[in-house]
Amino acid sequence: MSCLYKIGLLALALTFAGPSASFAQQPGTTKYKCMIQMTNYMGEGAYIVVSLINGKGAYDKTLYVLGSNKKWYPDVKEWHKAFAKKRTDISAITGASVAGGDRSVTVLEIDNAKLNSDYKLRFESAVEDKPYYVKDLEIPLTTESLSAKNEGTGYIRYVRFSPN
DSSP states (O other): OOHHHHHHHHHHHHHHHGGGSOGGGSSSEEEEEEEEEEOOOOSSOBEEEEEEEOTTSOEEEEEEEEOOOGGGGGGSHHHHHHHHHTOOOOGGGEEOOBOTTOEEEEEEEEEGGGTTSSOEEEEEEEOTTSOEEEEEEEEEOSHHHHTSOEEOSSSEEEEEEEEO
């Protein structure tokens, strides 16, 4: 094989390997489709809050809220305590609550600098007159977790992500 041919193959391989490189290396944010599949519970629609949690276990940012009626936000207890202290406008990141057996697809925008570091995604869920799950699902914010099926422990059956 000629040297020029080998260099061409190497360049071609690097071209295709580039898009699979970690987004954590790139500045800015990346949007991910997030599909939440609910368990078949009976009752009202669940309020689910998706938060970015830092390495110390504190709330860093609210990424999405399923359930737009502010009257029920106190039912998502831990998030509401943190949210009330550092109130930010979440109107652009809210949607309808999701009922038992249903699924919801939303788009989460995640800072690339926080990917593959010491951050987690926390999914909290609450349903009227039913138990509250502070960690219905909590996963490390890694490229591996974002490409896997993640099982919930409460009202959430599982969550899947895909690049948007």
